[in-house]
Amino acid sequence: xxxxxxxxxxxxxxxxxxxxxxxxxxxxxxxxxxxxxxxxxxxxxxxxxxxxxxxxxxxxxxxxxxxxxxxxxxxxxxxxxxxxxxxxxxxxxxxxxxxxxxxxxxxxxxxxxxxxxxxxxxxxxxxxxxxxx
Numbered sequence: 001x002x003x004x005x006x007x008x009x010x011x012x013x014x015x016x017x018x019x020x021x022x023x024x025x026x027x028x029x030x031x032x033x034x035x036x037x038x039x040x041x042x043x044x045x046x047x048x049x050x051x052x053x054x055x056x057x058x059x060x061x062x063x064x065x066x067x068x069x070x071x072x073x074x075x076x077x078x079x080x081x082x083x084x085x086x087x088x089x090x091x092x093x094x095x096x097x098x099x100x101x102x103x104x105x106x107x108x109x110x111x112x113x114x115x116x117x118x119x120x121x122x123x124x125x126x127x128x129x130x131x132x133x
Contacts, residue, residue, distance in 0.1 A: 014116040016068040016108055025061050025117035039091045043083040046091045046122075054102075055125030056095055060087055066118040069105045088122060097124040102131075 020026070027033040028047065035047035038058050049057040062084055066072040072081070092101050101124035106113040 014109075014113060016071065016113060016116055019065045019067050020116050021065075023115050023117045025059075025115055025119060026065070029061070029063060039087060039094055041083065041087065043080050044087040046087065049121070053121075054123040054128060056097065056101070056123065058091055058095065058122045059119050060084070060091060060122060061117060061119040067116050068107045068113060068118055070107055072118040088120065091122055092124070095122075095124065097122075100124065102128050 014020075024033060028035045029045060037045075037047050039046040039060075043063055044060060045063055046058050046060040049059050062072065062076070062080060064076070064080060066075060072084075076084070088103060095101075101122055104121040104123070105119070
């Protein structure tokens with residue numbers, strides 16, 4: 001029985017080498033799925049997570065197609081990288097996260113990446129404790 005559970009999980013692994021145009025964040029960007037906007041500019045879209053893991057939990061995604069942080073770092077031009085990194089501070093300021101926040105990007109299966117579109121989680125609103133418990 002355990003084998004079948006593992007096999008099903010293995011079959012659901014995401015491909016972070018080839019961009020999937022039907023991933024949920026691509027659909028959010030195309031406005032096919034509603035989202036609660038926090039910040040947007042020409043390169044970046046930030047919105048509230050529908051399953052928050054902290055009082056404040058925002059997803060920040062590039063508008064261009066990148067599968068993961070690795071893909072983003074190797075393929076994005078400097079302008080997009082800079083715009084993305086600066087957007088993190090802009091979102092934190094909009095959300096008044098003066099006491100601090102955490103930024104997380106999961107990469108690949110072992111990293112816990114669930115959506116094959118590069119994104120970061122910005123979490124705050126309380127003391128978050130240890131990164132891994």
